[in-house]
Amino acid sequence: MDDQNQVELYGRGHRADRLDRRGLSALDTRLVELPDSYEILEPGETLDLRSYGRILRKRLPTILVVFLILFTAILIATLKQKPVYRAQVLLEIQKENPDIPTIKEMYELDAVSDAYLRTQYSILASESLARQVIDQLQLEALPEFNSPRWWQFWPSKKKSPPPQTFTIGPVSEARDRELSQRVLERFQDRLTIDPINRSRLIAVRFDSRDPELAARVVNTLASDYVDQSLEARWQATQRAADWLSQQLVGVKAKLEKSEDELQSYARRKGLVFLET
Template identity: 20%
Template sequence: MLNTTDNWLSRDNVPPPEFQPSPAVSLAEVIAFIRRRLLIISLTCLATLGVAILYLVTAVPTFTARAQLIVDSKATPGDAAAVATIVESQIGIMKSESIASAVIDKLGLAEDPEFATGQGSTVLSVSRLLGWSRPETKASAARYAVESFERRLSAKRIGSTYLVEITFDSKDPDRAAQILNAVAEKYITYQMDRGGSLQDETWVKDRLSGLSTQASAAQKAFEEYRRDRKDTADSAATIDKLAAAAETSKNAYDNFRHMLRKMEATRQQSAPVFAASLVTQALPPLRVSSPKPKIVLGISIVAGVLLGIAIGVLRDLLGRGSLTTGREPRLSAQDGRIERPGPDTVRSDDQSELSAKTRPVRLTGSG
């Protein structure tokens, strides 16, 4: 074991060196490093810039259409949390699979190559050959279209209001606006159907008209037969049947009207009514939403500079490590002395002083 303290004290009472933290990197060293590694940094920036330009050339541009809807609740509003829950529920309806399926069926998006991701896909073709997926059918094509549709559609609440902004991404700006307007139309139609009568209005009118006609016909037949009847046992039995039929038809008509009024009153008392309307219609976007050239080029330049600096620092560390390895202290095999390398250049007027003060450090055993 080396007794370094005794060795330093035996050298003309010279105290051991004090270990101090290395000073921070100065501005002059930074400038020197940049000048020394400017070529590496420049080449790295050019490389990342070239990759970014290649990406911008090959990337498919995407256009985003925007529209705004207002979801106005006619029910008595509660606290802010209740209002937020109501609006978020309506956003969930806008992004639901039922709305997506209705729009896809209306515009025929299942046959559109942009949405039918399962058609012509090399990966899916290989997976089918290997038996990893089922053969493509009309139902699976519709499912692919719905999944692609849901990824492109987004909706968010604007602040703490009842306004909701919906967006849709597509390669075609006109197609994006058309689809988004169809989504708003389907949602408003859904709310109108839900906020109106519980039954279809045409069906209700037809049903009421049919029951009323049946009741009138039965009552008319009963009255005519009773007026022209003969005093026989058969005629009395027929009159009873016609009277029962007329009464049954009238009761069916009255019961149907009573049921509709009761269901309508129950619905108005239990469920809030929403009046959704389109505030801003979707128009074809004029600019590409992604990729954005300025952001891509800026990120590539910053990444190139950082990568170039990292490569330059790594090269400096590797070069410094090789120099340090070549100047390590050597242990003399004759008398166990450690020979320390002197400076690379020594002035002539200091050579005698250095030779007088420099003494070998001996190895002494501890204990």
């Protein structure tokens, strides 16, 4: 291939004439050196497992350091974690005013309506019953319920207040409300109420680090629920008795009025009633 043909490959016209006059020396040729860390792949060549192995060996110290840090953190958290105990009690739900059961109800497990079961379930999970148990067992004084969150245990650079500090007014009331709400939330987080399918039973469970405390909580909750149910039944009975008393007074007054009218009618007509 002569110089004229080479010029025709790179351009035509005026630019081709310039390249023809200057020759191949006009082309700028440079050699670029690549760093040692780069690997040139030939066309059609793919990255095999040996390349990945070299990368892993190169990063092995960093991987080991990260693994040791994670393993140490998990080990410390596991060793510091205390066991959690669960206590359970079963409650049987019955109607407040059970009627005479029929043959069908004696063989069916769903004699109690679903609406009534849901109502009792809501009562067991209510805040009022939970606060009643908290007050009876004085759970606000236990660190398991009143302690701050785990991220608040880290030492702070701020100077801590004196151990005996008495505050009154809105600040103290806000702190009391915050403490009460915190204890209530932790109590409800540990409380589980599950109705057993196709039965009149409801399982009440409570988790705690103290097994005796867990047992006391479920027993107190069940006892308060039973007392509350008996109180509701007694109040319903009292209301029914008061209503019956009012009805009896009205019926008695009507009966006396009817007897007086009957006696007046008998006197006017000269009727005599014979006793049998």
